[in-house]
Amino acid sequence: MNLIDIQHLRTAIEIARQAREHGNHPFGALLVDKENNVLLQAENTVVTGRDCTGHAETNLMRLATQRFSSEELESCTLYTSTEPCAMCAGAIHWGNVRRVVYALSEVGLYDLIGPSPEHLLLPCRDVFAHSQRAIEVDGPALELDAEARKVHEGFWST
Numbered sequence: 001m002n003l004i005d006i007q008h009l010r011t012a013i014e015i016a017r018q019a020r021e022h023g024n025h026p027f028g029a030l031l032v033d034k035e036n037n038v039l040l041q042a043e044n045t046v047v048t049g050r051d052c053t054g055h056a057e058t059n060l061m062r063l064a065t066q067r068f069s070s071e072e073l074e075s076c077t078l079y080t081s082t083e084p085c086a087m088c089a090g091a092i093h094w095g096n097v098r099r100v101v102y103a104l105s106e107v108g109l110y111d112l113i114g115p116s117p118e119h120l121l122l123p124c125r126d127v128f129a130h131s132q133r134a135i136e137v138d139g140p141a142l143e144l145d146a147e148a149r150k151v152h153e154g155f156w157s158t
Contacts, residue, residue, distance in 0.1 A: 001101065001138050001141055004036055005079070005101050005138065005141070006141065006142070008030060008032055008036075008038075008077075008079040008101070009079055009081070009101060009102075009103045009141055009142055009148075010142075010147065011028075011030055011038070011041070011079070012028045012029055012030055012079045012080050012081040012103065013028065013081045013103060013142075013147055013148060013150075013151055014028065015028025015029065015030065015041050015042070015043050015056070015081070016028035016043065016044070016056070016081040016082075016151045017151050018043055019043035019044045019045075019056065020151060020155060022043065022045075022048060023047050023048050024043060024044045024045055024046055024047045024048055024054075025044045025046055025047065025155070026044070026081070026151040026152055026155055027043065027044040027055060027056040027057075027080070027081055027082055028041070028042070028043045028044070028056050028080070028081045029041065029042050029043075029056040029057045029059075029060045029078060029079065029080040029081070030042075030060070030078075030079050030080075031060055031064050031076050031077070031078055031079075031097070032076060032077045032078075032079060033072075033075065033076055034075040034076070039064070039067075039068070039076065040060055040063050040064055040067070041060070042056050042057075042059035042060035042063060043056050043059070044056045044059070045059060053087065055084075055085065055087065055088050056080060056081070056088075057078065057080055057084045057085075057088035057091060057092060058087060058088050058091045060078065061078075061088075061091040061092060061094075061095040061097070062091075064076075064095055064097070065095050070095075070096040071096075073095055073096045073097050074096050074097070074098050075098070076097050076098075076099070077097070077099040077100070077101060078092060078097045078099070078100050078101070079101045079102070080100070080101070080102045080103070081102070081103050081104065081148060081151065082102060082103065082104045082105075082106070082109050082148065083102045083104065083105050083106040083109070083123065083124055083139060083140065084100060084102065084124045085106070085120065085122070085124075086120055086122040086124075086127050088124075089124040089127035089128060090127065092124075092128075092135070093127070093128065093131045093133060093135065096133065097135070098133065098134065098135055098136060099135070099136045099137075099138070100124060100128075100135065100136070100137050100138070100139070101137075101138045101139055101141070102124075102137075102138075102139035102140060102141070103139065103140060103141055103142045103147065103148035104140055104142070104148035104149060104152075105123075105139065105140040106121065106122075106123055106124075107121070107123075108140060108148070108149065109152065112149055112152055112153075112156075113152065113156035114156070124137060125137050
């Protein structure tokens with residue numbers, strides 16, 4: 001992980017803030033090419049879209065696979081404010097993105113928001129371990145700085 005990765009993660013966290021401002025769960029993601037150009041960004045739309053699959057990473061992968069070939073996506077990195085869930089990890093696998101960087105871990109999120117029957121504790125590394133593709137995962141990052149957690153503060157208790 002380097003300074004460019006940290007910068008992109010901060011952008012993902014800012015997108016998560018925007019999702020929250022738009023009335024959605026605070027999650028954000030962006031897709032970056034091998035030259036570190038931001039290609040796409042997406043926020044969570046579960047509430048406003050009335051779609052349980054409207055997670056930031058899944059929304060991003062829908063856009064990405066419509067605009068880019070599998071070969072182009074292979075050299076991209078997906079940055080996300082929080083570790084991708086199992087559904088999003090599947091979308092990343094099928095979209096052929098080969099690197100994922102996240103700020104807050106799934107466990108860190110669940111510790112922050114408390115128990116819920118909606119939790120599905122299945123780390124993205126475990127999902128990717130069953131892939132025939134080599135998908136690099138970096139994260140969690142920024143957890144100790146509280147940047148990744150801050151966007152969630154007070155949201156889940158409302």
